[in-house]
Amino acid sequence: MTTSEQTGEETAPIGTLPLDAWHRAKGARMVEFAGYWMPIQYEGIMAEHLWTRTNAGLFDVSHMGQLLLSGEGAAEALEALVPGDISALKPGRMRYSLLLADDGGILDDLMITGGEQGLYMVVNGAVKWDDIAHLREHLPDEIGLNHMDEQALLALQGPEAAAALERLVPGVGALVFMQADAFDWNGVPLGISRSGYTGEDGFEISVPAAHAGVLADALCAMDEVKPIGLGARDSLRLEAGLPLYGHDLDPATDPVEGDLAFAISKRRREEGSFPGAARILGHLADGAPRKRVGLLVDGKLPVREGSKLFDGNSEVGVVTSGGFAPSLGAPIAMGYVPTGLSATGTALAAEVRGKRVPVTVAAMPFVPHKYVRKQGG
Template identity: 70%
Template sequence: MSDDTDMLELPLGDWHRAKGARMVSFAGYAMPIQYEGIMAEHQWTRESAGLFDVSHMGQLILSGEGVAAALEKLVPGDISALKEGRMRYSLLLGADGGVLDDLMVTATPTGLYVVVNGAVKHQDIAYLRANLPAAIDINHLEDRALLALQGPKAVETISRVIPGVDQLYFMEADLFLWGEVPLWISRSGYTGEDGVEISVAANEVQALADALCAQPEVKPIGLGARDSMRLEAGLPLYGHDMDPSTDPVEGNASFAISKRRREEGGFNGADRILKALAEGPSRKLVGLSVEGKMPVREGAPIFAGEVQVGTVTSGGFAPSVGAPIAMGYVAADHNSIGTALEAEVRGKRVPLAVAAMPFIPHRYHRRGASK
C-alpha cells in the first residue's frame, strides 16, 4: 500500500474522506485503510457491525447456453450443481493448475454472478474471454458498487433497513428492493463473522451507506481491520497467500475441489492437482502462532534449525487473539500442527509454531446448524 496519489476513485471516495478516513492505494484504487484506528475498528466489527467498501472488486455476469459447464473447465468446483441463489467459493486455474485468482460464483436467474479480486479483475476478464466459448457473454458490472456489512449484529441491523435479509443463510443470495432500488445481497463475507455483501448501483451507494451507518450498531471500517480479521479467520489474500505458482492443494484450498470434479477431472491442471490430493503436496499453506510481541511479516524466511523450510506470506498482530499470528508455506516434513520453527526478522530469530486455522472460530449462519 502507498499514499493516495493518481489512483482510481471509488464511488464512495469523498464519503470516506468526509468521515475521516486515511486513504491509501490498494488494487489501483484510493481506499480507506482506517478511520479511528485499526484495533478499534477490528474489535467493533467482532462485537457489533462494520461497513466495508469493497467496490474495487470485479463483479461479472457470465451468461449463455452451457455457461456452468464452460466455466468448469477453468475452475475445480461443481458449478453445474448450483441452484439459483446458491454460492460457491472457487479458484480460477491456469493451464498448469496454478491459481490465477480466487472467486465467488452464484447462480442467478440471468447467469452466473462472479466476484473476482480487484487487483487482477482485468486479467481475469481477459483470461475468461480467451478461454470461454464465444457464445458465453461476459458482462463486467462497472456501474455497480459493493458493500460488506460484517459482524454479529450485521444481519439484524440490515434487516431493519431491508426486511427479509435475515431469511438468508450462509452462502445464499437473493434480490431485494430498498424502496425502488434493487440490491443483490448474499450472506457471505471475508471476516469470519456473520454478515452480508450488497451489490448496488454506484449512483445509489452513498444513500445506502448513509442509511446503514445511521444504525447505532454500524460504523465504517477500513482495509486495515479487514486484513487483520481475515488473517484471524484463516482466509487467504490472493497475490500473497496464493498466486499462479501455487496449486489449490498446497494453498490449503482442497475443499474448493468438489467431489464430482475429483472423480471426473476435466479442469485445468487436473492431473497435477489430483496427484497432489492423492500423494500430498511438497509444501502447504499453514497457520503460524508467534511467540512474543514482534509481528512476523510477509517474506520472512522460516527455519527448522539452520535449514530454511518455508516463507511467511501474511502476518501481523491479531487483536482478537491478543498476539501476532501469520500464514506461510512450510515443507511437508515440517508442517504438522505444533511443529516448532523460527522466522528470521531483521536478523533475529522469532519462535513460531505451526497452528490450526482459523485462529478464531468462524461464526457463519449455516443452514441446518444447531442453534
C-alpha cells in the same frame, strides 16, 4: 495515463471508488490498493477490528470485480476453467472456487452465485482485469461476459449485521451462509448474499453506484454500525485463516498446496476435467510438497510477509501474511512450509530483522468462524 518523471514510463492513474468522497468526509486515511484510493482506517485499525467482532462494520469493497456470465451452457463453459461443480449450482446458491492456469496454478480465488440471468462472480480487485482477459480468451464466443462496473459492493460484517440490515431490508435475515437473493430497497435493486471475508456473520451488498452513498449513510446511522477500513479487513481475515490472493495464493501455488482442496468437488475429482488436473490429483493422492499453515508467534514482535522460516539452521519456508491479531492480543501469521513440517505444534523460527523469532504451526482459523448456516448444515 500519467508519466513518471524519473523513468519516463507511463503509469495508470489511481482510480476512485464511488464512495471516495464519502470516505474522505468520514475522516478516512486513504491509501492506494489494487489501483484505487481506498480507506485504510478511520479511527484506528485496532478499534475498528474489535468493533466488527462485537458489533457491525461496513466495508467498501467496490474495487472487487463483479461479473455476470450468461448464455446457454455458461456453467459448463466455466467448469472448464475452475475445479468446482458449477453446473449443479442452483439460483441463489454460492460456491467458492478457483480460476486455474493450465498447470493448476491459482490465477485467482472467487465467489460464484447461481442466478436466473446467469452466473454472478466476484473476483479480486488486484487481478480483475487479468481475470476478465482470461475469461474472454477461454470462454466460447456465445457466452456473454458483463463487467458490472456500474455497481458498488459493500460488506456489512459482524454479530449485529443481520439485525441492522433487516431493519432496512426486511426478509434478508432469512438468508443463511452462502445464500443470495435479490431485494428492493425503496425502489433500489440490491443483490445481497450472506457472505464475507472476516469470519463473522455478515452480508455483501451489490448496489447501483449512484445509490451507494445513501445506503451507506442509512446503515451508518444505526448505533451498531461503523465504517471500517482496509487495515481491519486484513487483520480480520488473517484471524479467520482466509488467504489473500497475491500474497497467500499465486500462480505458482496449486489448490492442494494452498490448503483449498475443499474447492475441488467430488464429481470434478472423478472426471479430472479441469486445468492442471494431473498435478492437482497427484498432490491429492500423494501429498503436496508444501502446505499453507497458520503460525503462532512467541512474543510481541510481528512477523511480516516475506519473513523466512527456519527449521533449525535450514531455511524451509516463507511467511505470506502476518501481523498483530487484536482478538488474541498477539502476533500471528500464515505461510508455506514443507508438508512434513505442517503438523500442528511443529516448532519453527521466523527471521525478523536478523533475529530468529520462535513460531509454532497452528490450526486455522485462529478465531472461530461465526457463519450462520442452514440447520443441520
